[in-house]
C-alpha cells in the first residue's frame with residue numbers, strides 16, 4: 081500500500097511515498113533554511129510563500145522518482161498541526177486538491193506523531209510499546225508510545241523547546257541558523273567544562289525548562305562583551321550542548337526506569353545531536369536504543385507518509401473541510 085506524505089509545517093517543503101508504513105520509495109525535501117538564515121530564524125510569511133513556490137514541484141518529483149502516478153496511491157497524508165498556520169495550510173490545501181481530484185482518502189497527520197514514525201522507517205521491525213524523547217524546534221516531549229495509535233505525554237517543556245534554545249543561543253553567539261548543527265559543530269573544538277551553567281528545576285521530574293539556561297548563556301556572552309573580554313564561543317557552545325543533552329538524557333533514562341520501558345527512542349530535529357545520543361545510550365544501561373537515520377531526524381515527508389499509514393489503518397481520514405491547527409496535543413482525540 082503506497083501512501084503519499086506531504087509536510088509543510090515549518091521551513092521544509094517535503095513529500096514522500098512510503099510503502100506499508102515502513103519502506104521509503106521516494107523522498108524529496110526542499111529546505112528553505114538558507115533564506116531564513118538571513119534573518120536568524122524562520123520568518124512565517126516567507127515560509128508560506130516558499131511552500132507555495134515549491135510544493136507542486138516537490139510532489140511531482142516524488143511521484144516521478146517513485147515511478148508512480150496518483151492513481152497508484154492508497155491515500156494522501158498531510159501534516160495538519162502543530163506548526164506555522166500559513167505554512168501548514170499550503171500542504172493541507174495541496175493534499176486536499178490531490179485527494180479531491182483523485183478520489184483518494186485524505187489522512188491528517190500530527191507532526192510529532194510523524195517524527196516518531198521516522199523510527200518505523202529506520203527500524204522496520206520496531207513495534208510499540210516504547211518510550212520516546214521527541215525534541216524539535218517547537219517541542220521537547222517524553223512520550224509513552226503505548227501502541228500505534230495511543231500516545232501519553234510523560235513530560236514536556238514548560239517554556240522554550242530544546243531546538244528553539246539551540247537556535248536562540250546560536251543566534252546570540254553569531255553561529256547562524258539552524259542553531260543545532262552550528263552549535264554541535266562549534267562544540268567539537270570547545271571545552272565543555274570551561275563555563276558553568278545552571279541546572280533548571282521543574283516541578284514535574286520529567287518536564288524541562290530551557291529558558292533560564294538560554295538566558296544564562298546569553299548573559300555570559302553579553303557580560304564579556306561589556307567588559308571588552310572575548311567569549312570562547314566554542315567552549316560556551318560545548319557547555320550549552322552538554323547541559324541540554326545531559327538534562328534530556330537524564331529525564332528520558334529516569335522515565336524509562338520508573339515506568340518500566342525496555343525500549344527507549346528519540347526522534348525530531350534535535351535527535352540528530354550526536355552528544356545527546358551518546359548520553360542517552362550511556363544512561364539507559366541494557367535497554368535497547370532507537371534513533372532515526374540522520375536524514376529522517378529533521379522534517380520530511382516520509383515520516384508523514386509512514387504515520388499516515390497507521391492513521392489510515394485506524395480509520396482516521398478527513399473531509400475537505402480539514403483545517404490547519406497551530407497547536408495540537410499529541411494525544412488529541
Ligand code: KG4
Pocket residue numbers: 090215216217218219242243244246247258259260261264348349350351352353354377378379
Ligand atoms: O524537527 P525539526 O526539523 O522541525 C521542527 O519540528 O521544529 O527540528 C528543528 C530543530 C531546530 O531547532 C534545529 O536547530 C534542531 O532541530 N537541530 C538540532 C540538530 N539538528 C537540528 N539540534 C541539536 N543538534 C543537532 N545536530
Ligand code: ZN
Pocket residue numbers: 191195216217348349378379
Ligand atoms: Zn519537526
